[in-house]
Amino acid sequence: MRNVKVGIIGCGGIANSKHMPNLKRIENLEIVAFCDIDIARAQAAAEKFGVEGAKVFEDYHDLLAMEEIEVVHVCTPNSSHAPITIDAFAAGKHVYCEKPMAKTYADALKMCEAAEKAGKLLSIGYQTRSRSEYQLARNLVKQGVLGDIYYVKARNLRRRGVPTWGVFLDYEKQGGGPMIDIGTHSIDSALFIIDNYEVESVTGVSYRKIGAKGCETHNGRLFTEEEYQVEDSAMGFVRFKNGCAMTIEASWSINMEQTGSTPIVVGDKAGLCFDDDDNIVVNGEVNGTLYTQHFETNKYTRDLFKGDDMRDSAYDMAQWISAVTEGTPLLAPGRKAAVVSQIIEAIYTSAETGKTIYFD
Numbered sequence: 001m002r003n004v005k006v007g008i009i010g011c012g013g014i015a016n017s018k019h020m021p022n023l024k025r026i027e028n029l030e031i032v033a034f035c036d037i038d039i040a041r042a043q044a045a046a047e048k049f050g051v052e053g054a055k056v057f058e059d060y061h062d063l064l065a066m067e068e069i070e071v072v073h074v075c076t077p078n079s080s081h082a083p084i085t086i087d088a089f090a091a092g093k094h095v096y097c098e099k100p101m102a103k104t105y106a107d108a109l110k111m112c113e114a115a116e117k118a119g120k121l122l123s124i125g126y127q128t129r130s131r132s133e134y135q136l137a138r139n140l141v142k143q144g145v146l147g148d149i150y151y152v153k154a155r156n157l158r159r160r161g162v163p164t165w166g167v168f169l170d171y172e173k174q175g176g177g178p179m180i181d182i183g184t185h186s187i188d189s190a191l192f193i194i195d196n197y198e199v200e201s202v203t204g205v206s207y208r209k210i211g212a213k214g215c216e217t218h219n220g221r222l223f224t225e226e227e228y229q230v231e232d233s234a235m236g237f238v239r240f241k242n243g244c245a246m247t248i249e250a251s252w253s254i255n256m257e258q259t260g261s262t263p264i265v266v267g268d269k270a271g272l273c274f275d276d277d278d279n280i281v282v283n284g285e286v287n288g289t290l291y292t293q294h295f296e297t298n299k300y301t302r303d304l305f306k307g308d309d310m311r312d313s314a315y316d317m318a319q320w321i322s323a324v325t326e327g328t329p330l331l332a333p334g335r336k337a338a339v340v341s342q343i344i345e346a347i348y349t350s351a352e353t354g355k356t357i358y359f360d
Helices: 013-024 039-049 060-064 078-090 105-118 132-142 178-194 312-326 334-353
Strands: 004-009 029-035 055-057 071-074 094-097 122-124 149-157 199-207 233-240 245-251 264-267 270-274 280-286 289-295
Touching: 004 013, 004 060, 004 312, 013 029, 013 039, 013 071, 013 312, 029 039, 029 060, 039 055, 055 060, 060 078, 071 078, 078 094, 078 105, 105 122, 105 334, 122 334, 132 178, 132 264, 132 270, 132 280, 149 178, 178 233, 178 245, 178 264, 178 334, 199 334, 233 334
Parallel strands: 004 029, 004 071, 029 055, 071 094, 094 122, 149 245
Antiparallel strands: 149 264, 199 233, 233 245, 264 270, 270 280, 280 289
């Protein structure tokens, strides 16, 4: 693989846990610049993950001005994803932007248009697509094992799991609560597995029943009503143009014992779910006999790097750089990620207006 120089914009939690350590492991890749509004964070990241002499900036425009940088990773709060990404394309960079793609669907479209105008790649941080069991589920659907898909359940429910770091409770910076934070992964995973992006309509509801009342989280943090600016639960119902339906559940705080984040996919031949070990379970009927079949993944399940038993986040970074250097297909392209943003925005709009939102 040829040499690639990368710049990181936003050196907070997701950059430190996912992006930088996994990029650093890739052969012939150098992280040469770091930017953060907290210059000390950028300096610490440069010392830990950067090449010798790596640059540190407070203003991301200075990073984008470095001609040697080919790839930029945007790891900032949701409200800044679109402007930074669009500026990066204007500077001639490929962009990997963290999820959710943008606060609004309009911004998501602008990001796609900027990428296409620049002739550069745009990928969004939906790393669940890198999970071997989700790639296997998608392939089972493609092979027709489930038949005609007519119902999907996308969920990401936490009994008590409000994020206690970052700006997750800041509506202006985030655009919402659990639906745009973790529900976005569930929606994207479901769409990835069934490969259906033709949405007809969306109906949604959202609630602030627990979090804003001083809910105690898993680490004992209490929130006031003033600082808890977003919903703690939201649900949606999606109709696809081919008649398929999808329900969506997302919550940071909900009074349910059974929670989780794996999808359910139902077809007229069989249905698919996941067991407690994240193995695939297919339930169907053959000649009047009900059957249950278990599928386990291995290091050859994923589409790329067969035989390499890398972690999901490592695979996510490696497949992205492969798309840049080798031209392999993007795993999470911007146009498909934009549909996730469109659905989330429609859920919030429907919840606010009480009306079903119809897509053109």
